[in-house]
Amino acid sequence: MPINCKKQTLPTIEKEQIDLLARLSNASGVSGDEAEVRKIIREEITPFADSVETDVMGNLIAQKNAKGKCALHVLIAAHMDEVGFMLVDKDSEGIYRFSLIGGIDERSLAGKQVLIGKDHLPGVIGACPVHLSTKEERECILKLESLRIDAGPGCTDLQLGSYAVFATRFQAFGPSLIGKALDNRLGVATLIELLKHCPEHIHLTAAFTVQEEIGARGAAAVAYNHKPDLAFILDSTPAMDQPSYDNAENTQYRTRLGFGPAIYAMDSNTLYDHRMVEFLKTTATENGIPYQIRQPGGGGTDAGAVHLSQDGIPTATISVPGRYAHTAVMIARKSDWENTLRLLTASLDSVSQDIFKNER
Amino acid sequence: MDDNSRITDFLKELISLPGISGYETPVAKAIAAHWKDLTDEIQITNVGNLYGIKKGSASKNGEKPHKIILAAHMDGIGMVIDRFRGEMLHFAPIGGFDPRILPGQQVLIHSGKETIPGVIVQLAPHLLSNPYKDKPVPLHELVIDTGLEEEELRQRVQVGDIVSYANLPVELPTDCIAGHSLDNRASVAAVTQTLIELQRFTHHWDVVAVGTTQEETTFLSHTVVHDLRPDLAIAIDVTFAKGPGVDGWRGKPLSSGPSIGYGANFHPKLVKELQSLSDSLGIATTKDYLPSRSGTDAEPIQNACGGVPTALISIPLRYMHTPVEVISMKDILQTGHLMAEFIARLDQNFMNKIVWED
Amino acid sequence: MKELLKKLTETAAPSGHEANIRNLIRKEIEPYVDEISVDVMGNLIARKGKKQKDGHRILIAAHMDEIGLMASHISEKGFVYVASIGGVNPLTCVGSRVVFLNGTVGVISLETEKIDKVPTINQLFIDVGATSADDCPVNVGDVCVFDRPFIDMRKRMVAKAMDDRVGCLLAIETLKQIKESPNELVFVFTTQEEIGARGATTSAYGVDPEIGIALDVTLSADTPHCTPVNPVLGEGPCIKVRDSSLIAHPAVIEAMKKAAASRKIKVQMEVLRFAGTDAGAIHTVRSGVPSGCLSIACRYVHSPSEMIDTSDVENAIVMLKVLLENPIAL
Incomplete structure (x- = not known):
């Protein structure tokens, strides 16, 4: 197929997508x-899928069947859960x-608002007043052991075992997206879009994990x-791209905001199939989509x-970079999200068994 | 003989036997012998999993049965000989424990068909790599002395021989028992109590009592799911009892009844059913909050082969991973009783309750 | 034997990029096997033989991959920063040479004036002779391995990637020599x-064996100031009892001891408190697989110069052949 045939209208991120991301980010969903x-996802995707089930x-x-037989079976997975807290004892x-x-880094806990349980009851994580702490104490980390979630006097209807999340509310600000749990509601929102516009030549299993x-x-x-025959994982990954204290070259940024979707080569749990990595890189280049290889x-x-399930599944991960993941506030760029959606859309259009014609 | 003393005697037998991770055969055989009359079929797999299969009325009527597994690990922690040093034997751990409990401990070395007694000792400061003044002697510098002279020792013991605790069980004045490997033979006893009670019930579902292996080291209980493909699973293990060394929220009082696990490792609806049944029967329970991962067989079982709705019932135990673990017989019997009552109520529609959407 | 080990160890193939070594091994074994495939x-x-009475389907695993480095950043001045693939010890990196799969050779170094303790991998960089990021022939994600020749020291042999090309050698030589076996033998050169x-993990699932045997190196403890524990070089092949990934199955240990005794081969029992091998993965698949590991004692594991004893290798081949030619009672 000549390259110019691949040119197509790639999707953009509009208000509708951002509003959905806001709802997803604001929802509570601890592991x-x-x-x-x-x-939220079920309501959003049901009209677009051939079947939807909770396992x-x-x-x-969600399954989206292909038109025609012998279609490639593609799994795309995005995790729904976020980091958070559980109430385990009443003081x-x-x-x-x-x-x-x-x-979660203990140092990011004190002085934050939280939302507790299904009813989003407000609470706070306090800290000792500065007036009453010594200099030595202030040089030590506020350990989890010493911190409490406080829902206020008189609050007696909280169940032990309730989950809680940071209370941050989502906002789109300038070029950025700001909120909690963008790791990985960005991936969830991307997958919802992909399911809505899935090409007909593949069988898609969309898994919100x-x-x-x-x-x-x-x-x-x-x-x-x-x-599946192959799998794409959509996630969010840390960007540590700020300048260092002495302005030395930052060689460990992991990813950089504004440089496009982050394609994984290797992380702690996966050494990615280079055939999948090459396919993504080629697709991005052919469609003029910026990308970065995550360090x-x-x-x-x-x-x-x-990728280790049964006798093995070729797998790739593509992440939207974001700063300050696993804290109360994360910051990502709308352009990176849009380019991630575009890269996945283009990839689904051209994906085929040909990726694997060479041995790994 | 009443159930109580039957189970007490059985448990004392179990904790008098070795059954180190990977070497569970002695204890597996003893359990199999006891389960034989309580089940329809006994199987032991090549990696040592023990299955006591008790068919339900659906099976017996030729219908397609549902299946629940009750999984308790049979293995315990121990040691393995790793080198000679004169008449002394060095050893490596199998499973996790605090080496501070070891000096003065009597052990058994299992060498071929022979069992050789020994004692773990700490040598005089000048014989160690460092005097360790006011410090515990680390595990790799502790040794076993058998009393044999070097030549004979080398003939009778080999590197790779397994070592187990030698101490025998003690019945404390009330209803408590002390000994080694109560983690997790106490749970095996609870499952046995379930099988005993089920002799008096008709139950619709097939029940498989499972002794799992290598829980203390590399975990193999996911292989059980591959073999049995259960609809539901309950893992039974021990949890921390309040007492010396444990006074925080993680500890449950001894004799406070079975502790039911809450958290991501467990299916919330299955947990809810267990909790409401124990409440309605007046069985005292506590809640064991395990926010992310439980570190028990419940985890590999829940995750295996596409997922199994799993619950965890734990029995409070003092001094975990020492040779003097203490447990209440009442907690063991109540745990067995709760599972028997639960199984007796499982009908062909039960799985309709195990759904996620509220 | 040494010729082949030289070829095996001098081939560059870090984890995830095993094509070079796979092609070499395939050429060696193709005439001797019934069926060969890549997953x-x-x-x-590689499959050989059919299961007969008292026989089992046995998976014999030797890993083809070696440790290496992956480029993580190309600096403005053209230096290549790296992440490790496997357990690379930064101490043995400094001053070493590496070769990338595209042929680029580089030297590993670090800013010595900033270092007062053992460096981390992040502090190392590779100089490939580039003058800027623009003329650097390496891209983020490219992989390299140590660049060292194989040396035959007669009694001893030294090379990079002895871990685990010596295991591959055991498998290849045994495969070539075995004529009759009641077992269905599935040799897997793993990645x-x-x-x-x-x-x-994945190949064991696919093969569905009844017994698993890994062939690998283990850490010797016979350097000048070492406490003399098992195993040491030259005292025979090692039968693994445990490491952190595996409690070896007693029946497999027994069969190995019997195989060695039948040829009067001296063996060492290996009790390792840490590390793991392919056997750890194999024993957990499906219904669980009784598994063990035959190891070769090796000095300086994961350095660019891993040393083994020649007689240990010769004895291991004899022992493995006997083990696989006979039934194993579970």
Whole structure:
């Protein structure tokens, strides 16, 4: 097929998509308690899918059948869950001890507002007044052991075992998207768009997975049950692209805002199939979409579980870069999100078994 | 003999036997012998999983049965000989424990068909790489002395021989038992109590009592799901009991009943059914909050082969991973009782309740 | 044997990029096997023989991959910063040479004045002779391995990637020599062992074996100030009892001991407190697979100069052949 035939109208991010991202970002969905996010997605995708089901683990699975036989079976997975808290013990009236769920730096906890449980009851994580702490104390980390979630005196109807999230509300500001849980509601929003406009030559399994933040536990079940020919994982990845204190060249930025979707070469759990990486790079180049190779190194995505399922599944991960993931506020660029959507759209249009004509 | 003393005697037998991770055969055989009369069929797989299959009325009527597994790991922590040093034997751990409990501990070395007694000792400061004044001697510098002279020792013991604790169980004055490997033979006893009670019930579902292996080391319980393809799973393990060393929210009082796991590792509807049943039967329970990963067999089982709705019931235990773990018989019996009552109520429509959308 | 080991160790093939070594091994073994294939993860799977009475389907795994580095950033001045593929020790990197799969050779160094302790991988950079990012022949994501020749020291042999090309050698030589066996033998040259036995995980699922045997190196403890523990070079092949990924199955250990005894080969029992091999992955698939590991003691593992003993290798080949030619009682 000549290159110019591949040129097509690629999607853009409009108000409609941003409004949906806002709803997703503001919803509570800690690992193990994704119901609220699942409900939003289910409503959004049901008209566009041939089937929608929630599996044993709580993953939301939508199928879009291909027109014609022997179609390529593509899995696209985006995790719904976010990092957060669970109330585990009552100290006194309205004051609770809590545990962290997922990787949260203790130093990002104190002085934040939280929302507790299905009803989004407000609470705060306080800290000792500066007047009453010593200089030595202020040089130590505020450890989780010493922090409490406070829902205020008189609040007696909170159940132990309730989940809580940072209370940050989403905003689109200038070129940026600002909010909590953009890791990975950005991926979720992207997958919803892809499902709505899925090309007819592939069979698509769209999986909104659970429990990624505690070890890709939902994705393992999805890969085992659906056994696709290949898989794309949509996630969000840290950008640490700011200048260093001495203005030395920053060699460990992981990803950079504004440089487009981050294609993974290697993370802690996956060494990506170079045939998939090449396919994505070629697709981006042919369609004039900017991209970056995420710096190889730590971290992991649902790909870690998916690519090792049964006798193996070729898998790629594409992330929207974002600063300050796993804190109360994350910042990403709208342009990176749009280019991620465009890259995936173009990839779905041209994906075929030809990617694997050479041995890995 | 009443159930209580039957289970007590059985448990004492189990914790008198070795059954180190990867070497579960002695304890698996003892459990199999006891489950034989309580089940329709016993199987032991090549990696050592033990299955006691008790068919339900659906199976017996030729209908397609539902299946629940009750999984308790049979293995315990132990050691393995890794080198000789004169008459002394060095050893490596199998499973995780605090080496501070080891000096003075009597052990058994399992060498071929022979069992050789020994004692773990800490040598005098000048014989160590560092005097460790006021510090614990690290595990790799502790040694086992068998009393044998070097030549004979080398004939009778080999590098790679497995080592287990030698101490025998003790019944404390009330209803508590102390010994090694109560983690997790106590849960095996609870599952056995379930099988005993189920002799008196008709139950619709097939029940498989499962002894899993290598929980303390590399986890193999996902292989159980591959073999059995259950509709539901309950993992049974021990949890921290309040007492010396444990006073925070993670500890449950001894004799406070089974502790039901809450968190991402467990299917919320299955947990809800278990909780409401125990409430309606007046069985005292506590809630065990395990926010992300439980570190028990519930985790590999829940994740295996596309996912299994799984719950975890834990029995409070003091001094976990020492040779003097303490557990209440009442908690064991109540755990067994709760599971029997639960299974007796499982009907062909039960799975309709195990759904996610509220 | 040494000729082949030289070719195997001098081939560049880090985890995830095993095509070079796979092609070499395929050429060696093709005439001796019944069936050969490559799976999704790049594992090379060679089948030989049919299962007969008392026989089992045995998976024999030797990993083809080696540790390496992946480019993570090209600096403005053309230096290549890297991430490690597998357990690379920064201490053994400094001053070493590497070769990228596109042929580019580079020298590893670091800013010595900034370093007062063991450096991290992030502090290393590779100088490939570029003068700026624009003329650097390396891109982010490109991979390289140590560049060192194989040396035959008679009693001992030294090379990079002895871990685990010596395991590949054991598999190849045994495969060539075996004539009759009651077992269905599936030799898998696995990928990505160095980053978590990932090739073994998927290939074991696909092969569905009844017994698993990994062939790998293990850490010797016989350097000048080492406590003299098992294993040491020259004292025979090692039978693994445990490492952090595996408690070896007692029946497999027994069969290995018997095979060695039948040829009067001295063996060492290996109790390793850490690390893992392909056997750790194989034993967990499907219904679980009774598994063990035959190891070759090796000095300086994961350095550019890994050393083994020649007689250990010769004995291991004899022992493995006997092991695979006879039934294994589970």
